[in-house]
Amino acid sequence: MEDLKREVCEMILERLGFDDLTVNDVDFQAPLFAAQDKEGIGLGLDSVDTLEIVAGIRQNYSIRITENDMHIFKNIDTIVDFVDQKLSSNAS
Numbered sequence: 001m002e003d004l005k006r007e008v009c010e011m012i013l014e015r016l017g018f019d020d021l022t023v024n025d026v027d028f029q030a031p032l033f034a035a036q037d038k039e040g041i042g043l044g045l046d047s048v049d050t051l052e053i054v055a056g057i058r059q060n061y062s063i064r065i066t067e068n069d070m071h072i073f074k075n076i077d078t079i080v081d082f083v084d085q086k087l088s089s090n091a092s
Contacts, residue, residue, distance in 0.1 A: 004087075005080045008057075012076065015056045016049055028076040057083060063090075 009023045032045045050073055054065045057079075063086045065072070072082040 001080070001084060004084055005076070007060075008080050008083055009076055011056045011060055012053055012079075015052045016045070026076065028080070031075055032073055053079070061087060063087070 005028065006023050009026055009028065012018075013021055013023070013026070030043055032043050032049075053073070057063050057065060061083055063083060065082075069082065072078045
C-alpha cells in the first residue's frame with residue numbers, strides 16, 4: 001500500500017503542478033481543501049484541482065469516480081484507500 005500511496009501522491013503533485021514539492025513534503029492526512037480544516041489551512045485545492053485528480057485516477061487506474069464517491073476527497077489517504085479498494089475489487 002505504501003507504493004500505491006507514493007504513486008497516487010506523485011500523480012497528484014504532477015497533475016496539479018506542485019513542482020516545488022516531493023512526496024516526502026506531503027502530509028497524507030492534511031485536508032485537501034481549506035474549508036475542511038478548522039484552522040483554514042488545508043492544501044488549498046479547489047474544484048478544478050478535484051477534476052484534475054479525477055482525470056488522473058481514471059487515466060492511471062481506469063477507475064471512474066462518481067458524485068457518490070466525492071467523499072474520498074478529504075485527504076490523500078482517503079483517495080489512496082478508495083483507489084486500493086477499487087483495484088482490489090477489480091482484481092477479484
